[in-house]
Amino acid sequence: MMQAELTKTKTVKLETVLFEFIEPIVLLYKSGRSYCIASALPSDAGFVEEYLLVTVLPKYLKRYFRQECDLRYLFVTAPARRFFKLPASKLPAKSVKVEEFTGAISEDMLPEPQFFASSHTHSYSEFDRRYSALETLRIDGNWEMEDFGIFSSRYRDLYAFEESLNKLETPNTPEKQREKISNAFRGNTLTGGGSYVNLFRDLLNVLPRDERYDLKQVQYASPGKVVLQGKGEVFDTLEGRIRNFLENGQEIHDKYIALYTFMSESKLLDISNPTTRISEPVAKRIKTEASELFLALGMNLFDTVYVLNEGNVPNTAKVALAVYRRFRSASLYFAEGRITYDNS
Numbered sequence: 001m002m003q004a005e006l007t008k009t010k011t012v013k014l015e016t017v018l019f020e021f022i023e024p025i026v027l028l029y030k031s032g033r034s035y036c037i038a039s040a041l042p043s044d045a046g047f048v049e050e051y052l053l054v055t056v057l058p059k060y061l062k063r064y065f066r067q068e069c070d071l072r073y074l075f076v077t078a079p080a081r082r083f084f085k086l087p088a089s090k091l092p093a094k095s096v097k098v099e100e101f102t103g104a105i106s107e108d109m110l111p112e113p114q115f116f117a118s119s120h121t122h123s124y125s126e127f128d129r130r131y132s133a134l135e136t137l138r139i140d141g142n143w144e145m146e147d148f149g150i151f152s153s154r155y156r157d158l159y160a161f162e163e164s165l166n167k168l169e170t171p172n173t174p175e176k177q178r179e180k181i182s183n184a185f186r187g188n189t190l191t192g193g194g195s196y197v198n199l200f201r202d203l204l205n206v207l208p209r210d211e212r213y214d215l216k217q218v219q220y221a222s223p224g225k226v227v228l229q230g231k232g233e234v235f236d237t238l239e240g241r242i243r244n245f246l247e248n249g250q251e252i253h254d255k256y257i258a259l260y261t262f263m264s265e266s267k268l269l270d271i272s273n274p275t276t277r278i279s280e281p282v283a284k285r286i287k288t289e290a291s292e293l294f295l296a297l298g299m300n301l302f303d304t305v306y307v308l309n310e311g312n313v314p315n316t317a318k319v320a321l322a323v324y325r326r327f328r329s330a331s332l333y334f335a336e337g338r339i340t341y342d343n344s
Helices: 058-065 071-076 145-169 175-186 193-206 232-265 280-296 302-308 313-335
Strands: 009-021 023-031 034-040 050-056 083-087 095-100 133-139 214-219 224-230 339-341
Touching (some): 009 034, 034 071, 050 058, 050 071, 145 224, 175 302
Antiparallel strands (some): 009 023, 009 095, 133 224
């Protein structure tokens, strides 16, 4: 005779009520290092009888508190989620045991769209920060001090590039800041290594201090960790781009080589005597290949960078080459297994 499968349970500890209207509607629980958010289920009784809990990885909970996603996203889309049921009768106990729910999740069980953390009636200090999110990367293997410097500088450059262009897409970005971002491109004609360094440095300096990248902590051990500080949504975007590079590295490399080779043959990368005038066919080919390289990197940015460079085709293409080289350098540490994202 087969034994009935036991219902899985989980013990969770109440952190805080996040939203309350007469009675608790949204609550935050914690179990070890993971979190659960409880949302009241509809009831015909006129009061809350039961809650649906969803497990949430810390990085996605941070995104929710930064208002980069709504509550519904955590229940519908966020990865590694599991569901549990919590009877309202167990409130307000600090520690409760909940049972896993494996049935179908119907539409009426889900939170309403567009419910953001700004609607909370109670705060949660651990995540109530505007910026200065922390990104933890796990490290292993052999690291020299110069490795930390190289990796951090590449990540910093990519962070500065990503966020400065985000600013141009944000309606409430001050006009003075927009002008400084434009000046960083116009003021750096890319001819050699120093000019590239200056471009990314100027883009970083344009950002407000509380949004800038910072290497916060290095814990050197095997395994150890690197803690980066900056704007959380930028870290999330960079993680996606790094993963794209790791999955499609050869295709991206081929597009880089095609653009680099053509520009080199056209004498556009000659530092001592660079060509300044190019024919229309040459410009057209560079536009096409530079655009394809940006797209392969997951960035539909050719037109934006082209405008920032005041229609300078070679300079725009050189930006694409420079961004590629920084992704290649940073991604190498992940490909070698020496560094991984902490998704716990």
